Amino acid sequence: METKQITIIGAGPAGLSAAIYAARAGLSTLVLGCQPKIAGDYEIDNYFGFPETISGKELIERGRAQAERFGAEIRCDRVLSIHMDEDMRFTVKTKDTEIKTCAVILATGVSRVKPGIDNLGDYEGKGVSYCVSCDGFFFRGKKVVVIGEAFFAANQALELTNYTPDITIITQGKAPTMNGDYRTMLDEASIPVLEKKVTRLEGENGLERIVFEDGETMDADGLFVAIGEASSSDFAYTLGIERKGVFLVADDKKATNIPGVFAAGDCLGGFLQISVAVGEGAVAAKSAIGYVKKECADMETT
Numbered sequence: 001m002e003t004k005q006i007t008i009i010g011a012g013p014a015g016l017s018a019a020i021y022a023a024r025a026g027l028s029t030l031v032l033g034c035q036p037k038i039a040g041d042y043e044i045d046n047y048f049g050f051p052e053t054i055s056g057k058e059l060i061e062r063g064r065a066q067a068e069r070f071g072a073e074i075r076c077d078r079v080l081s082i083h084m085d086e087d088m089r090f091t092v093k094t095k096d097t098e099i100k101t102c103a104v105i106l107a108t109g110v111s112r113v114k115p116g117i118d119n120l121g122d123y124e125g126k127g128v129s130y131c132v133s134c135d136g137f138f139f140r141g142k143k144v145v146v147i148g149e150a151f152f153a154a155n156q157a158l159e160l161t162n163y164t165p166d167i168t169i170i171t172q173g174k175a176p177t178m179n180g181d182y183r184t185m186l187d188e189a190s191i192p193v194l195e196k197k198v199t200r201l202e203g204e205n206g207l208e209r210i211v212f213e214d215g216e217t218m219d220a221d222g223l224f225v226a227i228g229e230a231s232s233s234d235f236a237y238t239l240g241i242e243r244k245g246v247f248l249v250a251d252d253k254k255a256t257n258i259p260g261v262f263a264a265g266d267c268l269g270g271f272l273q274i275s276v277a278v279g280e281g282a283v284a285a286k287s288a289i290g291y292v293k294k295e296c297a298d299m300e301t302t
């Protein structure tokens with residue numbers, strides 16, 4: 001079985017940032033993960049140090065090259081399980097292999113819950129977004145809809161008022177649960193909540209209108225999906241890792257309740273942004289480096 005001092009699960013901004021620190025500290029560092037969702041033709045406009053827009057694809061390629069320069073090995077493989085062995089080290093089982101490791105950093109991100117709109121994927125990055133903090137700016141003064149029935153949708157709609165006054169929430173036919181103060185705030189911001197279901201999107205070079213189940217249409221330049229997140233870290237639950245809803249729980253050093261297991265990025269929840277993931281990856285790596293030096297200084301790696 002191959003042996004690594006640090007195994008990082010996830011090759012997104014958090015995992016790659018952690019890999020840069022771990023490999024630069026001279027530890028044998030393996031990153032397991034395939035291309036993250038952001039590694040497409042998405043325009044990143046809010047990441048420090050890039051005065052011109054950079055694509056998600058280029059940002060991730062640069063991060064990978066940087067981690068590899070310091071000796072990190074990055075492999076596209078899916079982790080299926082992690083077990084703690086009697087010697088307090090971990091066995092990480094993947095689709096292709098097994099790895100013995102001293103410390104694990106979980107940087108698996110989250111998946112967005114999708115609203116069941118037939119051709120949603122055709123418009124991702126062309127009007128469909130999952131993040132107001134990322135893309136709200138691109139819809140200044142435009143007509144946007146937010147899909148979701150709960151507080152998250154209300155929050156995203158209220159955040160959108162920084163960019164445009166023309167916002168409608170659509171609940172996909174569900175009864176809205178954003179009641180109380182949220183309903184008052186939505187009313188004050190003149191944001192209607194429609195209990196209707198969108199089934200198709202239309203537009204030539206980007207989103208232009210949405211089509212409801214009853215065949216009616218509504219013009220829209222942007223559609224923000226705000227239904228919620230799903231976990232990508234289920235494989236780690238058998239360790240007894242503490243979680244809150246779909247998110248993992250870690251302290252301010254990004255240590256989980258399991259000694260030797262650290263976590264960073266979207267899988268911890270909070271402000272789901274590249275800059276936060278990169279920062280948390282650095283903190284998790286610093287903690288993991290300290291753990292390895294203390295607990296496994298004599299570990300032979302292959």
Ligand code: FAD
Nearest residue numbers: 010011012013014033034036079109134265266272273274
């Ligand atoms: P991710 O980037 O999600 O990476 C998760 C990694 O874990 C992937 O490599 C995946 O393959 C791997 N993984 C998951 N499960 C397993 C497993 N079982 N085994 C092995 N590997 C696994 N943020 C901004 O700051 N600005 C923006 O403009 C912006 N635009 C966005 C546009 C889109 C379309 C999306 C989806 C997100 C956007 N975000 C933006 C948010 C940003 O992408 C995330 O906050 C960031 O990527 C989180 O990084 P992460 O490393 O925590 O997780």
